[in-house]
């Protein structure tokens with residue numbers, strides 16, 4: 001079955017669609033299988049044409065009006081129609097924020113399992129799909145097997161090279177005949193995200209505040225330490241979301257920023273995995289925590305077991321003395 005595998009690919013943008021074409025071809029076996037690209041939206045015709053010039057066997061097109069751009073629900077409905085027509089073995093979807101929403105909705109509607117954010121894809125015995133994906137905030141890689149048909153998976157953008165244009169375009173375009181119901185979710189307004197002036201991802205020195213900080217005013221103490229070291233202040237999630245003591249874009253961790261400073265000083269942070277994944281690239285990590293059993297100590301180069309309200313002023317005094325010497 002591998003040489004004749006039928007692959008359906010879908011992404012909102014041309015680049016990711018061209019990457020999925022490469023991934024789909026590889027899954028099709030030695031003969032490349034049959035890869036059908038699905039293009040939906042106001043620019044569907046151009047997307048479809050691009051896929052054909054890169055060697056897709058077919059492109060299914062659903063043009064929509066600019067005025068009401070499709071949402072995940074509409075994409076999933078249209079893809080269901082494409083699945084009915086093509087009866088694919090595997091469906092690959094670009095793992096954008098929208099794509100991961102679509103992949104879950106589609107798999108649920110088809111009552112098949114799905115895997116999101118797949119880093120590798122491999123056809124194995126009986127035509128099953130073996131995939132690798134990162135789990136637990138990227139700490140581990142899980143190998144999973146999708147059996148049954150169709151297999152539904154999403155693939156992050158830039159994971160595969162884009163399919164190159166072919167010399168001879170052989171594929172054809174087919175209209176996707178589906179009438180979408182009026183969208184049940186309407187975007188009423190959008191507003192730009194408010195960003196702080198500081199980009200923590202570029203900082204060489206970061207002092208990060210956690211729930212060990214008792215009051216918002218006390219952040220001034222850590223800010224002074226950051227300033228003395230030419231660094232910036234960041235925080236764990238409780239301080240950057242549960243309470244708004246620091247802007248969200250200063251959050252370090254899974255749902256925040258990934259930082260790689262030369263020096264990371266974690267103050268009153270326990271070291272949960274969701275925080276660690278954001279700062280494990282730091283060259284040197286110093287921890288100030290009054291609990292000797294806090295997990296963060298396992299991640300640090302230098303641990304100070306103590307009260308940050310005593311340790312940080314002592315640090316500042318030592319820095320002052322060092323400057324004067």
Ligand SMILES: Cc1cc2nc3c(=O)[nH]c(=O)nc-3n(C[C@H](O)[C@H](O)[C@H](O)COP(=O)(O)OP(=O)(O)OC[C@H]3O[C@@H](n4cnc5c(N)ncnc54)[C@H](O)[C@@H]3O)c2cc1C
Nearest residue numbers: 210211212236237253254255256268269270274290291308
């Ligand atoms: C889906 C998901 C995404 C998440 N994303 C993120 C993320 O991006 N970033 C993130 O940080 N978290 C994230 N979290 C939350 C995460 O699980 C933890 O709840 C959070 O990191 C804990 O923050 P903390 O270490 O500041 O607080 P706590 O876990 O409460 O730790 C506070 C620490 O301070 C110490 N302490 C208390 N008083 C003092 C003192 N006076 N001096 C010194 N030490 C003191 C305590 O011993 C304790 O170890 C996420 C969670 C989920 C479920």
